[in-house]
Amino acid sequence: MPIAIKMPALSPTMEEGTLAKWLVKPGDTVRSGDIMAEIETDKATMEFEAVDEGVLASIAVEEGSEGVKVGTVIAMLAEEGEDVDAVAKADAPAVSPDKGKDTPAASTGSEPADGDAEASDEQSGAEPEPKPASEAAPKPSGDRIIASPLAKRIAEQQGIDLVGVTGSGPNGRIVKADVESAQADTAAPAKPRDEATAEMAPPRTPSKTPAESEYGAPYEEEKLSSVRKIIARRLTESKQQVPHYYLAVDVRLDALLDLRKQLNAGLEADGIKLSVNDLLIKALARALMRVPQCNVSFQGETIHKYSRADVSVAVAAPSGLITPIVTEADTRGLASISTTMKALAEKAREGKLQPHEYQGGTASLSNLGMFGIKQFDAVINPPQGMIMAVGAGEPRPYVVDGALQIATVMTASGSFDHRAIDGADGAQLMEAFKTLCENPMGLVV
Known part of the structure; x- marks a missing residue:
């Protein structure tokens, strides 16, 4: 059967x-x-x-x-x-x-x-036998031209106007053989694609000839990929439906950078090199466990309170932003976080993540410091209750032990869902995150 x-x-x-x-x-x-x-x-x-x-x-x-x-x-x-x-x-x-x-x-x-x-x-690769024009069924009335996807692509590439092509397929459908038999040099220039033909276009394919907008600037039209459509829908829903509030702290990174240097010296023989981001993942995970009222998600009539910290980490992939998850980040060692994150980031950029590797997570971390961004506010990824946005660490005037000095300082901004996390609880999480970063030995014990 x-x-x-x-x-x-x-x-x-x-x-x-x-x-x-x-x-x-x-x-x-x-x-x-x-x-x-x-x-x-x-x-x-x-x-x-x-x-x-x-x-x-x-x-x-x-x-x-x-x-x-x-x-x-x-x-x-x-x-x-x-x-x-x-x-x-x-x-x-x-x-x-x-x-x-x-x-x-x-x-x-x-x-x-x-x-x-x-x-x-x-x-x-087989070609249907063309029917005589007299036997071909009439084309449907209206603006829509019934043609196979392959026939439409060939017609567009060769500049053939399908209005002048007689279809030999079922119900007058234009097929590959019909387009190939048409004379491209005598056909009228291909008209702009209507809604029906636009739906058939391959994903993310720019138009051949730049069009001009109503403002006169030339542009090329590019279709949204499935991933980009989902990103647009989910983040729009997040900003429309989730009452965000934002809290920011300045974090002195000198001690964390010194610890990273020492750890990397000891891990060099194992081929492991910790990034600052690896330590920040650990810091956020530990902070969530110290302030468990922030390790939650809003579920409509209920709130889910999590007993471990699974940190979703924003990664820029060719298809769009994706957030692979470092599970149990609160109990993992830094070396494990580093190797896991590198593997997940590579799979994300290749589009090979499995659903369990990007679905879930109890909170998120987004780092744009490598682009020189000082501070930004990230959009929450529902149903998670918060996301931590971190900027670049840079030399700044900073008061240390009552005296003004130059220190390496990073600004961290937390975005919180006010339906699930009160302002005072969010403030406690930011304080815990800052403390762990400035006293980083708490990340290795």
Whole structure:
């Protein structure tokens, strides 16, 4: 019996994703555990493993398709002994093209299912046999042009206006063969893409010709990735729904920097080099345990109070900001924090984090000191109750033992959710963080 391969839920919060890349093609034998595709979720690009075995009969959703809903059929698998060609023809239920964006096919970023067979042919390299123009079904009325994603890309690249192309596919759909047979030099310049064609564009692809805004400045349009969309939505919700308040302290770093130098001298033989950020992660974790009323999250009708400190650390990845988690940071040694953080940061930049490595966390740390930023206020990552923002350590006039001296000073700003953490509790956390940084032996015992 044919097996429908569906868009998986690769994280608890995933509702849709981008089918970034197919790693198999129709006709390939698939075994359980084989990597079939790369799927871009709300936080990372993840590998999709096969569960069943068989031969891939057809691909229903092309790579590059955005907004593919969880549960959508993306491919068909023929079991052992089945006719692969027959399975390829028995694809997902057809959807009429006049149903618009409320149809499952439109919501996945692909064309209606009446063109799935043609899409499958394009994936495998086979070209459909063009029908005579007299037999081609008329094009749907209205501004929308029904064409396969591949046909649209070829037309855009060659400057072919699809208005003048007769479709030989089902219901007059324009396919690859139709575009290739059109004469690019006699076609009118390609018109600007409308909403329907824009939805079919590959992710994060700039337009070929810079447009001009209403103010006259040239620009290139770039589509948002799934990760960037989630960042925009979550942070907008945070600022709109979470009553932030901010507290800042100046922290003298000289003792912490001296301790780091001594520790690195002892760890050099082990290939470990502590960063200032590693010590700040530990300081925040210990501060959260000293002031447990700040190690909480707001859950609507309840507040979760955590018995350990899992610190989410902001990392700038090519796809956008992501926060891998150093679990049990309050009890980990500094060497363990350092090696764990380096591994997580590398995976984050490669888009290889697993859900358990970035989902959760009891509080966050964001460090922009390496960019010379002196001070900033970070946005809370719900449902967490706070985030610590740290700037650059720099020489500043500072009163030490009643005398004005030059010291290395860093400004730390805490953003707190007032629904879960009172101002006095937030102030105690900032004081504990400052104390641990200025008396750093508390980080190694």
